[in-house]
Amino acid sequence: MATTTTTKPIAAGGEVSEVELSETGSPDVGSQSSGSGSGSGGGRSTAEYSGWVYHLGVNSIGHEYSHLRFLVIRGKSVAMYKREPGEEPGIQPIRKGVVSVTLMVEELGRRIINNGEYYALRFYNRLDQTKKGEIACRSPGEAQKWIEAFEQAKQQADYDLMTRGVSWNRSQNKNELNLDGHRRRVRRYARGLGKLVRIGKGPERLLRQSSDLKSHEIVNTNFGGDSGDAFEAHEWRYVRTFNGIRIFEDIANSKGGKGVLLKSVGVVGANPDTVFEVLLSLDKYKRYGWDMLTADLELVETIDGHYDVVYGTYEPKYLNWWKVKKDFIFSRQWFRGQDGAYTVLQSPASHTKKPPRHGYERTKINSSTWELRRLNTPGSSTPNCLVTHMLEMTPSFWDRWKRRHSSNFDRSIAFALLNQVAGLREYFAANPALTSDFPSTVVKPTASDSLITQSELEDSEPNDEFYDALARGESFEDEDSDDDDVMIPKAGKVKFKNVSWAIASFSMKPSKASVEKSELVTNVTPVTIDSNHFHGTLHRAKSEDETNSWSEPGGENFMIRGKTYLTDYTKVVGGDPLLKLIAVDWFKADERFDSVALHPKSLVQSEAGKKIPFILVVNLQVPAKPNYNLVMYYAAERPVNKGSLLDRFINGSDAFRDARFKLIPSIVEGYWMVKRAVGTKACLLGKAVACNYLRQDNFLEIDVDIGSSTVARSIIGLVLGYVTSIVVDLAILIEAKEETELPEYILGTVRLNRANPDTAVPI
Template identity: 30%
Template sequence: MGSREGGGEEEKGGKVEGWLYLFRYKRFGLHYPRKRYFVLDRHRNALDCFRDVPDDEVQVPVRSANIDSCIRVNDNGRENIMGNVFFLFTLHNTSNDRKLKLGTRSSEEAAKWINTLMEAKFKECAMEEPNVAIFSKRRCTSLRLCRSSLAHSADWNFFSSSQRDRIISDVIEPSPWTIFGCDNGLRLFKEGRKGNLYSKHHDNNSPIMAVGVVGASPEAIFHEVISLGPSRSEWDCCFDQATIIEHLDGHTDIIHVKFRIDWLPRGMKPRDVLIRRFWRREEDGTYVILFHSVYHQKCQPYKGCKRAYFKGGGYVITPINQGKESVVKHMLAIDWKLWVPRLFTSAREHITIRMLERVAALREMFRAQQGQYPGADVRFSLREEAGLDLQLPVQKGIQEHTEGSWKSDAGAVGMNGSFLEANDTDDEFFDFLDESEYEQQEDMWTSYSPSQARWSPAAALMKRLHGLAVQTRSCIGETSLSDDAPSCSYGSTLLKDSSFSLASTWASADPSTFLIRGITYLRDRKKIAASGTLMELVAADWLKSDKREDDLSGRSGGIVQKHVAQFSNEFFFVVNFQIPGSTTYSLALYYMMNMPVENIPLLKRFVRGDDAYRNSRFKLIPHVAEGSWIVKQSVGKKACLIGRALEVKYFHGTNYLEVDIDIGSSTVAKGVTSLVLGCLTNLVIEMAFLIQGNSDEELPEFLLGTCRLNHLDPSKAVSFRSH
């Protein structure tokens, strides 16, 4: 490989390469980035790190790490570090709990690195027999930090969205939206009532959506929409200023927005809104930004300004024309808190529609910038863009909340919920040496332990206090559960109701609602409606505890072990969703079949295979049958490989295989779950489970089972004492 003046490139030999930022700890728990050149050799499944662009193929990297089934890739989202915006991801070696944090300045590059690393991880699974354990025992060496001044990035033509399958819905359902007008080149839609799509009678604040085509890439539009700084004044006519009240994680934050007084109708009092904003990127390059009103102790309504209520809203930015243009959907459901609302229906809708016209303003802004905008190679500096970034004291832009300011070390350590939080072990990685120590010591990565991290005295005190609080809470929780909670009969805590009329019940969903790979999928990429399920849903649990509850199927007294005691031949497949928090909820679904596993080759390989093989095949198709637009968009309707994004544990017994899914292992999943739990009693959720077919012999696919959860109530989850 010769020296490159432009971006990195995808080599014919199967190497993906480019510049990444490597993050390490500094004093007071702060991070700082170092730019390094990385090469992913897909033949060796190794990630090599160089100080500079390697001159030839035989140059030895300063450090190298094996990418195998032990590696998990976590998307850490968008963060501000040292006044610049980075998109971060973490490599986590689950065999020794060592972690490495990397990042880019572009969301697209971060997403493509994540996808490429995941593909490299599962490559070894496809090459090995599924019943052979493939967990690597090779020793991984660490990546050394060193200076570099080159500034080109990876070329991702091989992994461009045009080369990948378009992400479409895997669920068949009619659209709830009906068009009612067209304004400024935008189509305007209203959400019809259930059972009458074309009803003209909507509630006082029914959702309205504007749809238009913008001549820019989804990434460029995403960065404009998510930015809250002065650049927003070029297209957002209603925006006055914004303040980040709390940065929860790389995908979620709490924002206070004030609207321009001159934009509001004459005689209308000033308005503001406090929203929780969440974003994610889909595999096809679609960006989803969602927000809804919340309450926060640090930002209460104040005199002289009325607080509007956002029932839901957001953007869906989908690439078209090979990513050169984008379809932008902007939805809002707002209660403007007008006096005598029924008398001002037309005025309320008029204000909302004017707000939706921001899509047209975006279109015209990019049209004016055509030929000048940097396109896919987007670089954002906090000092230049003043976007969602944490230190600009400007009047007509974003202002960072004083308690989260980057201007002081104390503020940085104490930022609530950010990756700088002292007790956030997810953001630790391999123990790197200081620059001055390189000549004295050359060592491998070591497993992380709290004693090896360099904490400031204040951070160390916070960590000890946190540990004491967790220990105290754990003791209190164990006492309360063991004293008050009855022993649980697993498989009987959630009732069945096939009529769909009772709350907190389950039933089987219609299999024909879900699309699966057909027998010719590898040639024409066509999917077909499922005709049935292999297994029957026979029981469900809705439980709560003070800790994660694993292997429910193996516990005595449950439906699975009762069949074991009766020497029955039935086989159970159990899916256990674990939702962590102050209270850990468990949703367990019990599927049963009467035929032997050996009769179904793909299922046999899945049941008897190792965890890496299972993670590369187990798929979930979600569907929110009843719920608000914001929840439906956050959950989606596309099949996903659960093991690629979440931590999954498998428990194999005599007559069962249980899949325990930790929802809290992903920041994206945690953001979605937080939104769903807040309105769970208003939702009807359907799911389908299947094993992905990757060859003609494994097609067409078949559903293992489906479920329909009707208006689950967290307060009705059953507490039980630990067995």
């Protein structure tokens, strides 16, 4: 979908309508006021996002529909129109509602609708999943823009809830909220909301052109290499250049792989969203422009929105040392990271719908991965994407080529795959219409610029949340006799000071003493935590080689935000964890199991556990048959400082926790494709999956529902297939967003050494 982003700052003194929560919890319409005012939300300017989407659903007689609609988000209010309000003044929304702090947005991935490829989003209430609705966009990048827009709306709802709760909490406990600690964050947030953002160029270009979604947000990393937030064992060595594309070999001899890893790296003049769409497209006329091997593809089966199986044929016209026609089947899994980077996994597969074909020789395509990362070149408005294609091949063939430099490699499947990067580069160079990035248009808004007017908000239903509005049944005539409906057509055409992580950063890592001083009460005698008093179902490793065990690594293998991150995006090596890992449980159950800490046999409920000042319980809920629970218990030897970042996280709202709870994964040992799928980038768990929080007594439990996301389910399914042969490190932390919160510190770490699902204890 062709898309541009239009940002229009609120002019000084410009009037905007406000939505506030009254004492009864109903949204009231506040008086129009200037964007620089103060008070209980009266002067907060609100963000407005708008654009074209497809509303998906089932009407009263069971007919599936997909209607083109104009969606507007203003503050926490949402309205859906049949036509664009700016072009038809006075038009009334056909659906409207509000966003609550319990709204969850799940990316469902690619979906075939009326022979067109779209990217669907599902909305639901995490407390009541019967309340739900779906929309679809033409590109994954645009879907991500809507996710961010709804996240802003949740922040607005959380702000209103927090503002309403101030008087209540003050009457109960004066120390419950620290207004001084939150004030700077709230002011910064309010300033950042004074804008109108347009997502999408409109239905004409939406229907007729492929996506050129523009991403103008600040990206905090320079993707000049395999950058991440944890160190990897790969050691890449340049060996040759083909068609201007560099070829590298992994010489680290990492454990868990069966062959030699090669990768080709090149810069493509387009944004990652556009490259991704071309890469996954099955349109042979597009693929003929850049792909000499897998251009003739057809879809065999769609597993889910992030996983499919394709069948392809190849006639040996160019790799002419082949004597027969070839066909092949492979699966494709793809993920979009929170930083906008894409990972695509391709593996040989088989399928009953595609048995061996007469006249063709069935062959296997090398296991491979694609990684697409945006490159931000200072002073350049041209979009650039770093494309990395990594594949595995047999050591004997590669060694023969290196010794003899046989020309046969230039006519092998591996060469054809590595050369696809060069094909993509030239394809986009020859099609400049696909590669341009238009700058944001900045204008001053007028009174008519607001797409959701005050009068429209006055008659909105107080308790009608957004997913209720989507799911609320309308008449069959309203949905299907709409003369303006457009049916979905067939598919058409950390910034680092040093890329090598900078050895000097080791001297910049936060010291545990300084972290403890700011986060914990240091003028009291620490509680002695005897590990002999705490035993989980997964035992602690006595040696590095012990399998089905856990240990507690330090933070030196992780990169976190440094003191100057807000100005130069520099990350530093992590220091020692603030909290001590005292036990790990490995459970299995027929259904997802919450509130582990309340179980009578939980170590949190033991006499020794009750004496600990604070315990953080992280319950990773792994969807499988049966379901698994990996529960980690982190203890503080001292009480938590009032007003500290940790205190605000422990006693704050769920929305605040969702926006701050971060996990950094790292596969230390294991199969290379699992490593690429998991990656090493930090992930805000509350934005990726549903997290439920239980705050009682001396503990906070975080139940992480991995099954709430199709992307997370797909990744965890891959990991479980190799879990008995991998070693994984995890670091948890609270993301720092203010200068006073920097540098970041690591809350806790864990190393899981070749966990065995069969040893999980029933609960």
